[in-house]
Amino acid sequence: MTKQRGQAVTDKIIDTAGRLFYKQGFNATGINQVIEEADIAKASLYKHFESKNDLMVAYLQGLHQSWYNRLETDIEKISDPKEKLLALFDHHDARQQFRDFGGCPFIKANNEAGAADPRILTEVQEAKEHAKSYIKTLVANSGHRQVLSDDELAETIFLMIEGGVTTASVFKQSADLQTAKKLIQKLI
Amino acid sequence: MTKQRGQAVTDKIIDTAGRLFYKQGFNATGINQVIEEADIAKASLYKHFESKNDLMVAYLQGLHQSWYNRLETDIEKISDPKEKLLALFDHHDARQQFRDFGGCPFIKANNEAGAADPRILTEVQEAKEHAKSYIKTLVANSGHRQVLSDDELAETIFLMIEGGVTTASVFKQSADLQTAKKLIQKLI
DNA sequence: CATTAAATAGACAAATCTGTCTATTTATAA
DNA sequence: TTATAAATAGACAGATTTGTCTATTTAATG
Numbered sequence: 001m002t003k004q005r006g007q008a009v010t011d012k013i014i015d016t017a018g019r020l021f022y023k024q025g026f027n028a029t030g031i032n033q034v035i036e037e038a039d040i041a042k043a044s045l046y047k048h049f050e051s052k053n054d055l056m057v058a059y060l061q062g063l064h065q066s067w068y069n070r071l072e073t074d075i076e077k078i079s080d081p082k083e084k085l086l087a088l089f090d091h092h093d094a095r096q097q098f099r100d101f102g103g104c105p106f107i108k109a110n111n112e113a114g115a116a117d118p119r120i121l122t123e124v125q126e127a128k129e130h131a132k133s134y135i136k137t138l139v140a141n142s143g144h145r146q147v148l149s150d151d152e153l154a155e156t157i158f159l160m161i162e163g164g165v166t167t168a169s170v171f172k173q174s175a176d177l178q179t180a181k182k183l184i185q186k187l188i
Numbered sequence: 189m190t191k192q193r194g195q196a197v198t199d200k201i202i203d204t205a206g207r208l209f210y211k212q213g214f215n216a217t218g219i220n221q222v223i224e225e226a227d228i229a230k231a232s233l234y235k236h237f238e239s240k241n242d243l244m245v246a247y248l249q250g251l252h253q254s255w256y257n258r259l260e261t262d263i264e265k266i267s268d269p270k271e272k273l274l275a276l277f278d279h280h281d282a283r284q285q286f287r288d289f290g291g292c293p294f295i296k297a298n299n300e301a302g303a304a305d306p307r308i309l310t311e312v313q314e315a316k317e318h319a320k321s322y323i324k325t326l327v328a329n330s331g332h333r334q335v336l337s338d339d340e341l342a343e344t345i346f347l348m349i350e351g352g353v354t355t356a357s358v359f360k361q362s363a364d365l366q367t368a369k370k371l372i373q374k375l376i
Numbered sequence: 377c378a379t380t381a382a383a384t385a386g387a388c389a390a391a392t393c394t395g396t397c398t399a400t401t402t403a404t405a406a
Numbered sequence: 407t408t409a410t411a412a413a414t415a416g417a418c419a420g421a422t423t424t425g426t427c428t429a430t431t432t433a434a435t436g
Contacts, residue, residue, distance in 0.1 A: 009413075025300050027215035031394060041414045046395065107354055108299045111291060112213050114357075121358075128358050148371070155367050156348075163351030166295055169302075170309075170316050179343050183336070197383075219424060229384040234425065 010048050012038045018059040022105050026056060026112045053117050060109055060123040068130060081142045082188050085157060088135065089181035092161055093174040103169030104162070132158050144188040157184060198236050200226045206247040210293050214244060214300045241305050248297055248311040256318060269330045270376050273345060276323065277369035280349055281362040291357030292350070320346050332376035345372060 016038035020029040031052055035042050049055040071091060078087045102108070110124040132154070139154040148156060164177035204226035208217040219240055223230050237243045259279060266275045290296070294312045302309040324342040332341060352365035 023303070025215065027213060027300075028304070030392070032392085042395085042416080043397080044413055047412080052394070102303070103295075103299060107291075107358070110358060111296045111299050112215075115211070115290070116216070124358055128355070148374070152367075152371060152374075155364070156371055159348045159351035159355065159364060159368055160344075161351070162354050163347035163349070166350050166354050167316070167347065170295070170298060170312055176343070176347060179340075180347055183340060183344055186336070186340075218422075220422085230386080230425085231427080232383055235382080240424070 009040055009044055012040060013045055013048060013055065014059050014062055017055050018063065018105075021056065021059060022099070022102060022108065026109065053113070053120075056109065056113060057117070057119045057123060060106065060120065060127075063105060064123065064127045064130070067127070068134075071134070075138070081138070082144060084138050085135075085142055085144075085188060086181055086185060088138070088157065088161060089164070089177050089184070092165055093168075093177045096165060096168045096174055096177070101168050101172040101174075104165050107162075107166070131161075142188065147187050153187065156187070160184065197228055197232055200228060201233055201236060201243070202247050202250055205243050206251065206293075209244065209247060210287070210290060210296065214297065241301070241307075244297065244301060245305070245307045245311060248294065248308065248315075251293060252311065252315045252318070255315070256322075259322070263326070269326070270332060272326050273323075273330055273332075273376060274369055274373060276326070276345065276349060277352070277365050277372070280353055281356075281365045284353060284356045284362060284365070289356050289360040289362075292353050295350075295354070319349075330376060335375050341375065344375070348372065 013034065017029070017034045020034060020037070031042070031045065034055075035045055038045075045055075049058065074091045075084050075087055078084045096103075099105075106124045106127050109120060114121040114124060135157050136150070136154040139150050139157070144153060147153075160180040160183070161177075164174075164180045167176040168174055201222065205217070205222045208222060208225070219230070219233065222243075223233055226233075233243075237246065262279045263272050263275055266272045284291075287293075294315050297308060298312040302312060320342070323345050324338070327338050327342040327345070335341075336344060348368040348371070349365075352362075352368045355364040356362055
């Protein structure tokens, strides 16, 4: 199969582009930098992707998949259903530390390119919808105190994570995410 | 005084640049578009601002001021101290509607240019710190039920607003901000 | 009226951008 | 070995970018 080479090149492009898009931003990252750091030819990039926008879309689709897999794998390790809810905050805290507090990559992509390309907005919406529904499932199985209803608690957790990650990107620290964790602890 | 003309030109530049920076993004907005839509000469722009980055910083400083003035004016209209807390959500909801759900302009600027220019990060941090401390003051004077401590409630409100505004920019609706309002209502 | 500061129009440089294209080399598979 | 597909290097076009500079006009002030 010749697919092997093609796949390797495709992955190198998406990985490099994604890393640069996140760190520098979409518009501040040139195709020439991508091909240089990915160590591939320009013609190869345009054989695999029609345009820079297409590359962004492919990056977000791959990110949606890898993001969710990592999250699910991380939460599955916890057995106690209430602890799973709290682990969501630790997971996002750890991810932000790993990402040097650059914020949520979906939100970042949407802020810069979501208005210009509808496929980007759609991909971000799907990822956030996915996050919401996963939290809902965890809440439904958590046996929490019902201070809030299932839907209310799920929405609260979702909003505090979004707010916490965003705030982490401003102050470059995870204090707010940890405060949010403590607050949820009081409500479950 | 010849300041009058200068001030008018400066304001036209900042207003136009700010509008375009918010709608299209910083890197997607060219100086040439700014001078054309502001209807001023390029030499005038570079007489008032050393660089495009400087223009961005000036825009954020002005925004910090006008944002806070508008917020304070809006909240002062409410007399009941608990209602003031809830009015925060309505204020941000109305602002997002006015802005066509483009998200928080400070977060947007920070996401795109905060890593490249430390003055931008600093300005955004100051604005968010300002928001936090204003919420704290309102909470301290609210006479809430103390289900959460003052600091905890203030942090919760702050995070839910950040999360709610961010989410509004994804789903292009204010449902999450209104849900957040109802949740806070239960806690005060 | 005369002086001075401010704003204008627009050419220009130098770099960078995306995307296309050609010619060549590499690697795989039959 | 031979045929085929994939990847390479890099020139190139055409548009756009920020920022500088010159020459001219406008407007306010003494």
